[in-house]
Amino acid sequence: MEEVELLQHLRKILLEGDRYLVVIDDIWDVEVWRRIKNAFPDKKNGSRIIITTRNKVVSEGVEDTCFVHELSFLSEDESWQLFCKKAKPTLNLEMLEEFVEEQDGVVMEDVAEDYVNELINRNMIQRELQTVDGRVLECKVHDLVRDLVIEKAREQKILGIFDSGKQHANPRRLLQGQARHAIFNGLGEYFKLLELNSDNLNLRSLALTTETASLKTEEIKLIYTRFQYLKVLDLTSEWCHIDTNNWTNLRTLVISDIEDSEEEEEYSLECLANLTSLGTLVLILGGVISTMQPLSSCKHLNKVFLVCGMKDVAELSFLPDSITDLTLAVDFTEDPMPILGSLSNLTSLCFIHCGEKMVCGADAFPCLQFLHITPTYSLELQVDDGALPSLRAFTIDRFTMGRIEIPLRLLSLPPVPDFINNTYGR
Structure with missing residues (x-):
């Protein structure tokens, strides 16, 4: 099945069903989201899409209405255990x-x-x-x-x-x-x-x-x-x-x-x-x-x-x-x-x-x-x-x-x- 047909088929399934939750993991380019977003209809019923990314540009460019949650990193004590004495390498x-x-x-x-x-x-x-x-x-x-x-x-x-x-x-x-x-x-x-x-x-x-x-x-x-x-x-x-x-x-x-x-x-x-x-x-x-x-x-x-x-x-x-x-x-x-x-x-x-x-x-x-x-x-x-x-x-x-x-x-x-x-x- 071609990409366009796959996206159309996905949209049809989501329209016929009730509320949906979709998780899209590890998007590196905002253009990828723009190509596939039409497959997820806004049914005004509380459906949600979760996107994970390590690229800040993606999180800022997805949608104006989206909520961005930045994951916190390890604490210094946790990093201490994981990376010998210190896990905060100094930039030089x-x-x-x-x-x-x-x-x-x-x-x-x-x-x-x-x-x-x-x-x-x-x-x-x-x-x-x-x-x-x-x-x-x-x-x-x-x-x-x-x-x-x-x-x-x-x-x-x-x-x-x-x-x-x-x-x-x-x-x-x-x-x-x-x-x-x-x-x-x-x-x-x-x-x-x-x-x-x-x-x-x-x-x-x-x-x-x-x-x-x-x-x-x-x-x-x-x-x-x-x-x-x-x-x-x-x-x-x-x-x-x-x-x-x-x-x-x-x-x-x-x-x-x-x-x-x-x-x-x-x-x-x-x-x-x-x-x-x-x-x-x-x-x-x-x-x-x-x-x-x-x-x-x-x-x-x-x-x-x-x-x-x-x-x-x-x-x-x-x-x-x-x-x-x-x-x-x-x-x-x-x-x-x-x-x-x-x-x-x-x-x-x-x-x-x-x-x-x-x-x-x-x-x-x-x-x-x-x-x-x-x-x-x-x-x-x-x-x-x-x-x-x-x-x-x-x-x-x-x-x-x-x-x-x-x-x-x-x-x-x-x-x-x-x-x-x-x-x-x-």
Whole structure:
């Protein structure tokens, strides 16, 4: 029976019967619905049609009178169990570069973002965290999609995942030939495998997210001697003074080192001065940075997230002018605005804790579009003429009972999209 005849026959059956319930599963193209919809007569008797789709465009284009129900994804706890420690893979465009086809006149990152947004619209992945200007930072996936992604990533030599808590007949095979490693448990076992492997010199991305152990100095040394072509490094470990001469390709560095200690530790950033290709830096430290001067050598640095102590607000003057996104959780004793206001490319600025008075001088922050402030207690924000000419959104978190004075011009702006919690996967 031809398609037209089949649709006519179906319509006849439905017209002759009573109320009907039809379930059409997994429609990927709205044109498919338009071809078959005439087979389902509107008998005004409570008949219903249920359509399932992973393509958001289909759900929006079916009928004006339809009701769209978006299924929720797994909770974080459920995802935790299903996907080792975490099931919210962080979007990092540097990691996508080998999967993105170049297009004339289009920046590679924009092409990659289009890919991700298409997956979001098709409900293959769900937006979990975004930057202040709406760019995706984190996504989470349905468990079925997760299983498929992991399997395909392993088969196509995209990503190797190691978890000592899981039973693997041959753990070496999980990592063999993989350009990216994600380690969720068992750092010691992982590094023993490295000593046996001879094909890990071309590793491009390494994420060590275990929370049960910290890296030893010799393990850090093994990383920087064996992995000379790393582009992404995510460490949850104790701070180590390391030789970074071999890491000229590193583009993303995440280090978290917060431990209870009676003495305030001092951290040196000297080892970062060699990272001339670094674009994203996340430092979550439980002590004080001695000086920010080494960052002045990182001329491609554009995203910085700092949770730490700082000896002097003047250290901010060492931040390179290339920075576009800056988040600071630093207890300043002086106003940082006079220094930060001269960063000509800064488009997004977030303060987690700030002093009682901040002044944006004339012509300060020429490109800033998004400003998010969480005062420590009270705050007086002064904005002089000509300052913040490009500001599009402003948010101030009122978590204190202190006095807050903000110019009306800023209060009239729309709020900044939520991007603080779990920033950069933390």
